Amino acid sequence: MKKEEQKVNLTENLDKLSKISEWFDARDEIDVEEGLTKVKEAVVLIKESKGRLSEIENEFETIKKDLDSEDQGESESDF
Amino acid sequence: MEENKPYTVSNYIELINSTLEGLFADIIGEISELKIASSGHIYLTLKDKDTGYILPCTIWKRDYDLIAIKLEVGMEILVRGKPDFYGPFGKLSFIAKHAELVGEGALKKAYDELKKKLTSEGLFEQSRKKPIPLFPQKIGVITSLHGAVIHDFSNNLKKFGFKVKIVDSKVEGPESGKFLTLAVRYFKKQDIDVLVLIRGGGSMQSLAGFDNEALVREISSFPVPVITGIGHHKDIPLATLVSDASESTPSLVATLLNKSWEEAVYSIDKKQSNILNIYSNWLENFSQKIESSFRKINSFLNNIIEKHKKAKELLRNATGRISLQIRLDRKKLIGIQTDILSGFKSTTEMIRIDKIPNTGKRIIELCLRGCKKISDKIKDISKLIESNDPDKLLKLGYSIISNSKGIIKSIKDIKIGENIEINVFDGKILSEVKNINK
16 A cells, blocks of 8 residues: 555544535635635645545455464362 | 571461462452552452361452452452462461452342442443544554454455554453453553454353453553454443443444445535536536627627628718719709890890880899899709718718728628728728628
């Protein structure tokens, strides 16, 4: 997996995108300049997030655990 | 060892134990005696119900904790292990690594009792369950690598870059409880986002490992959420009850892990559409407002140009009328002058020959009348001139524009870049033509 993909925090990105979307929803008056700034910000977040959500191969690692190796020596000292 | 040389006791006991190594077996019997030592080790006697023969057994504390069955005298159990001759006491004992209850009825009874006990402790309460984190990536999986389960799980896990660590564990029968518990303990020390326990369906005996008390307690205290996907029929495995989330199959567990990732794809598409649609509408509205403003300004300018044209026409007409009036008035003045001179001449003549009595007085009267007539006429002309005076029109805000060739009456008279002179009432403005519109 690429380093950039690992850095993307999807939770944060989605949160920021939600806030931008809400900002547009809540606006009664048109503010083209600020709107453009928000759109630019959203485009970066969307691009990053979609990059992370694109197909990335899964990695599988099998742990061959020898449980018996954890056995400890016991003695019958209780007898 | 040399032939015929006697063994020491210790050597012989070693020989016995090495021989006994191969006697690993499952043994069924009834517990006739049971002792739990202060160390926690279990010492019990298994009795053959038919012959009454007995076999001393030992279960070390560590194994007993993992077996997680409360053994009691009278229970019929199966033990799995091997015999060992303990030198210090000169005693043979069967060392059981595993013990389980025998028969579905016993299992069901143990299941019900344990479920009741753990329920009373609140281990299955909804409030204890941890939420599955968004975008889980590091997944711990405990299952058997033999069989289709792991393939069903991994094939249904979509490609979101999951990092899956799998511990191969026994999952079959009561004995699997020990291995499952140890596997969960192993993952407690690993950096994972979520732990998954999966296996296919089976009978109560087959799934008994997932009813292991030690396993249930390990899951209950596990630091990250645990998801189970254990197929079952009637009685829900206790591991499923205590887990933070459960699905009926391993495939559905994979689907659950995919969920937040898939929702993110949908959510991003939706937000993208919302943001861009709103902004696009804004731009369209903004463009319409600009267009509307442009139309208003254009109309205003056209209005001014139209008024200017009318003023120019008015000025031209007024100038024409003034010139005509001046010409007419000049003629009248010349007529009056002629009349006065003629009258004056005849009067002088009459005075000279003294034909008229009181001539002097009449002359004065005639002169006064003539003067008044002239004065009235001059007043009328002054008023007319004043009313059409170009200066007055200039004071009203009109102006006369001229270039080097004279007064500009048409756009044809000027060129872009040409210098023009704008005459207003109190002076001149020098300007340059930037644009010409029809």
